[in-house]
Amino acid sequence: xxxxxxxxxxxxxxxxxxxxxxxxxxxxxxxxxxxxxxxxxxxxxxxxxxxxxxxxxxxxxxxxxxxxxxxxxxxxxxxxxxxxxxxxxxxxxxxxxxxxxxxxxxxxxxxxxxxxxxxxxxxxxxxxxxxxxxxxxxxxxxxxxxxxxxxxxxxxxxxxxxxxxxxxxxxxxxxxxxxxxxxxxxxxxxxxxxxxxxxxxxxxxxxxxxxxxxxxxxxxxxxxxxxxxxxxxxxxxxxxxxxxxxxxxxxxxxxxxxxxxxxxxxxxxxxxxxxxxxxxxxxxxxxxxxxxxxxxxxxxx
Numbered sequence: 149x150x151x152x153x154x155x156x157x158x159x160x161x162x163x164x165x166x167x168x169x170x171x172x173x174x175x176x177x178x179x180x181x182x183x184x185x186x187x188x189x190x191x192x193x194x195x196x197x198x199x200x201x202x203x204x205x206x207x208x209x210x211x212x213x214x215x216x217x218x219x220x221x222x223x224x225x226x227x228x229x230x231x232x233x234x235x236x237x238x239x240x241x242x243x244x245x246x247x248x249x250x251x252x253x254x255x256x257x258x259x260x261x262x263x264x265x266x267x268x269x270x271x272x273x274x275x276x277x278x279x280x281x282x283x284x285x286x287x288x289x290x291x292x293x294x295x296x297x298x299x300x301x302x303x304x305x306x307x308x309x310x311x312x313x314x315x316x317x318x319x320x321x322x323x324x325x326x327x328x329x330x331x332x333x334x335x336x337x338x339x340x341x342x343x344x345x346x347x348x349x350x351x352x353x354x355x356x357x358x359x360x361x362x363x364x365x366x367x368x369x370x371x372x373x374x375x376x377x378x379x380x381x382x383x384x385x386x387x388x389x390x391x392x393x394x395x396x397x398x399x400x401x402x403x404x405x406x407x408x409x410x411x412x413x414x415x416x417x418x419x420x421x422x423x424x425x426x427x428x429x430x431x432x433x434x435x436x437x438x439x440x441x442x443x444x445x446x447x448x449x
Contacts, residue, residue, distance in 0.1 A: 174310050177219050177250075179228035179238060180207050181426040182289040183260065185435045187227060189324045190303050194313050200241075203428035206402045208374070210237045212244060220245035223256070224309060227302065230259025231266055233286035255308055261286060263301045264294045267355055289425070290357035292332050292439055299325055331436055338443055346394040348385070348417065350377075350408060353400050353424060357442060366394055369407045377407045391416035396446070400424035420445050 176197040178184040184199040191197065200216055201207050207229070210216075220226070220241050228234050242251055249256040266284025288294050303321030307314040343362035349355075350369040358365060367385050369377045389411075397408045397419045405419075412419035422442050423432035431441035 174224045174306065175222050176225045176227060177223040179226070179234050180289075182435065182438070183227040183229070185426040185438075186295065186299060186302065189435070190299060190317060190320050191306055192316070192320055194310065194316060195306075203423060203425040203432070204401045207233055208236060210234070212237050212241045216241060217245055220250065221247050223247060223250050225256045225258060225305065226250040227258045228260070229286045229288060230261035231283040231286035231288070255305065258302060258305055260294075260298045260302075261288060263297045264288055267359065268352065285352055285355050287353045288356055290354060290442075291360040292328065292335065293360070294356065295328060295435070296325060299328070327436075331439070335439055335443055338447070342395075342446055348389070348394050348397040348408075348411070350397075350399040350403050353403075354398055354422060357422070358398075361446070363395075363446075369397070369399075369411065376404065382407055382411055386411055386414040389415045389417065393417065396420045398422055401428045420448070422446070 173194060173196045174191065176184075176187050176191070176195055178187060178197065178199045180201055181199045181203055184197050187195055187197045198219055200219070201210055223245075226238075226242070228238060242257075247256075248254070251257060261283065266286070266288060269282075269284040299321060303317050306317045310317070339361050344364065346364045346366045347358065348367045348369065349358070349365050351373055352368075355365075367389060369382070369385070371377060371381045393415070394417045397412050397415075397417050399405070399408050399419070399421055401421055401424060405421075408419040411417070421429070422445055423429045423438055426432055426434055426438050428438070429441055431444070432438040
């Protein structure tokens with residue numbers, strides 16, 4: 149009888165029936181890399197996270213490729229900017245994935261825009277052209293103050309989806325927010341010399357960053373948001389921008405370099421590429437590095 153019991157116990161151990169079940173990580177798919185970085189901060193080892201895009205891709209235009217559909221099918225949570233930024237591809241991804249957990253209106257869908265006040269909201273009856281979103285500017289992650297309510301809400305969502313690990317997520321959230329508030333204080337002190345300076349931009353991708361820092365936009369390379377500038381438009385900008393009249397011509401890694409470089413060569417205004425998102429340059433390895441690098445580039449002589 150004792151021998152039979154030992155044999156039975158060994159079989160149970162081999163089958164995993166006599167041990168505590170392994171914990172299953174939450175699987176999170178984010179639409180943009182900034183949200184993947186935030187999820188990693190809030191979830192640590194309890195989360196498996198991937199991003200549908202990287203910093204050198206225009207988040208307006210993404211193909212719902214088979215590998216991305218496979219990730220969406222497995223996801224417990226999808227985290228996106230919202231405010232129509234992903235309107236051209238996310239609904240298709242949600243529909244074709246066949247995953248009921250990540251549909252709009254479920255706990256498995258999280259839109260960051262729902263937790264902040266958006267800039268540049270369209271007025272009733274306003275005609276929209278190009279990449280103008282009626283809900284407001286969706287590039288909201290570039291004001292670090294926006295990350296505070298978003299991080300709180302996202303931490304609560306992780307706790308809701310994974311109650312056994314709720315205490316862990318709360319602790320990670322408190323730790324992140326403490327470090328983030330300290331970093332904001334440091335960044336705002338460093339950025340004081342930028343307030344009131346003029347810059348030229350390409351599209352509204354950097355609006356939240358520039359308004360947070362008090363930088364003034366004196367020209368936009370795009371005549372219509374999302375429309376490549378013509379040579380005539382660039383020539384008119386060169387005529388009305390005296391040499392050195394702005395601190396920099398700014399663009400993101402996913403925007404064409406040619407317009408900024410053409411104008412820089414004729415206006416003596418330096419062209420600079422800000423990282424825009426996590427992974428936008430080697431220094432922007434996480435959310436903290438994203439703002440460290442952006443300020444370093446803006447403060448450069």
